[in-house]
Amino acid sequence: xxxxxxxxxxxxxxxxxxxxxxxxxxxxxxxxxxxxGELELYYQPQNDTRTRSLKGFEALVRWKxxxxxxxxxxxxxxxxxxxxxxxxxxxxxxxxxxxxxxxxPEQYSVAVNVSALQIAQSTLSQQVAxxxxxxxxxxxxxxxxxxESGLIADQAHAxxxxxxxxxxxxxxxxxxxxxxxxxxSTLQNxxxxxxxxxxxxxxxxTANKQSAAIVKSTIxxxxxxxxxxxxxxxxxxDQLSFLLQEGCQSVQGYLFGKPLRLDECIALMDSERGx
Ligand code: C2E
Ligand code: CA
Ligand code: CA
Ligand code: CA
Numbered sequence: 001x002x003x004x005x006x007x008x009x010x011x012x013x014x015x016x017x018x019x020x021x022x023x024x025x026x027x028x029x030x031x032x033x034x035x036x037g038e039l040e041l042y043y044q045p046q047n048d049t050r051t052r053s054l055k056g057f058e059a060l061v062r063w064k065x066x067x068x069x070x071x072x073x074x075x076x077x078x079x080x081x082x083x084x085x086x087x088x089x090x091x092x093x094x095x096x097x098x099x100x101x102x103x104x105p106e107q108y109s110v111a112v113n114v115s116a117l118q119i120a121q122s123t124l125s126q127q128v129a130x131x132x133x134x135x136x137x138x139x140x141x142x143x144x145x146x147x148e149s150g151l152i153a154d155q156a157h158a159x160x161x162x163x164x165x166x167x168x169x170x171x172x173x174x175x176x177x178x179x180x181x182x183x184x185s186t187l188q189n190x191x192x193x194x195x196x197x198x199x200x201x202x203x204x205x206t207a208n209k210q211s212a213a214i215v216k217s218t219i220x221x222x223x224x225x226x227x228x229x230x231x232x233x234x235x236x237x238d239q240l241s242f243l244l245q246e247g248c249q250s251v252q253g254y255l256f257g258k259p260l261r262l263d264e265c266i267a268l269m270d271s272e273r274g275x
Contacts, residue, residue: 027079029065034088038064041096042259045268046111046230046252049244054272056109058145058252059097060259061089081115090118094131100262102137108269111143111173116150120157125164132168139169143194146172148180151190162190173230177218187225195222199233202253206238219246 033039043057063071080086094112101110118124132139144165151158162172173194177183178201187195197218204211215231222229231243234253243251260268 023079026071026076027083027085030063030076030080030083030085030089033063033065034092038066039089039092040064040261041093041100042261043100043110043265044252044259045257045265046109046250047256049231049240049248049251052256054108054256054269055250056111056141056143057101057260057265058111059093059100059113061093061113062259077115081117084117086115086117087121090115091127094128095135098131098135098137098142101141102135104266105269105273106138106141109141109143110137111145113145113175114150116147116153119146119150119161120153122157122161124161125168128165128170129168132170140171143171143173145175145196146190147175148183148186151186152180152182155189159190166191166193176232178214187221192227195227195229196252197229197231197248199253202231202233202239202243203235205242206236212242215242215248216246219243219248223247 040062042060042062044060045057046055047053048055061073061077063073063076065071077086077089080089097110097112101108104110114124128142128144131137132142146162151162165172171193172191173196174183174187174190174192175196176198177187177195179198180186195218197215201211201215201218205215206212219229228249230250230252231239231248232252234240234243234251234255236255239253240251240255257268
């Protein structure tokens with residue numbers, strides 16, 4: 001095939017067109033996805049670094065599109081955020097995750113991702129309180145994961161939402177730590193119960209001195225602030241032993257398990273408990 005500039009430019013434009021067409025059609029289909037029951041929650045194990053025991057799960061949404069097949073949340077969550085559909089999806093995820101966790105042995109927790117728009121909407125804490133009441137899930141078993149982008153738009157409002165959640169007894173984690181523009185001041189301004197180190201740093205942990213230093217410092221920071229640290233995307237024993245040595249409390253990643261369907265996640269809890 002010819003690879004001169006003209007051809008490449010044409011190819012690039014076609015690609016862009018296809019991309020925006022698929023974005024538009026995804027946005028349209030997403031509207032009906034909830035009503036049609038096309039969304040499904042998967043649960044990824046979170047384990048204690050030292051004992052390796054199972055502590056709980058992070059709920060991660062999946063979309064089983066009738067024609068496209070499985071659509072990744074990295075593809076549809078940004079579109080859902082732009083179109084406001086994240087409010088419906090977020091409400092569904094929260095209800096579904098709490099309903100599931102309420103039926104688990106009470107030692108296991110569930111973590112739910114919450115987007116910026118859900119924070120901006122002043123009713124998040126009431127919504128959470130209502131779901132906890134409906135499902136009878138103990139508040140301490142629910143963790144809300146927030147990213148920096150969800151907290152910067154209106155800091156005063158976001159702080160009130162976080163404090164209201166904490167008043168309910170729900171814990172609040174800072175997700176993707178280190179990837180935002182001001183992770184440290186966000187940490188200074190919000191009373192987080194957990195810091196989740198982004199997968200990007202863990203991925204390059206054993207190959208890259210910079211990553212190792214950043215991970216080490218983040219764990220130290222958590223220790224000084226008395227905030228437990230969880231490392232995301234742990235895939236190897238080498239990464240695990242580094243994290244153990246540095247005092248990171250918990251881990252999540254393919255080494256302990258990929259996101260599981262609810263039935264698989266229940267089977268895992270049963271086998272952990274020797275049933
Ligand atoms: P996240 O919250 O940082 O979630 C972690 C992502 O890393 C998940 O991807 C998970 O499957 C993946 N992961 C975990 N361990 C490993 C590992 O060891 N290796 C590799 N290569 N990947 C690992 P997923 O499920 O595709 O979700 C992507 C993002 O979509 C999430 O990033 C989160 O930002 C968003 N998302 C997912 N579910 C929800 C939801 O219910 N609500 C909102 N607002 N966002 C969600
Ligand atoms: Ca998360
Ligand atoms: Ca994350
Ligand atoms: Ca992430």
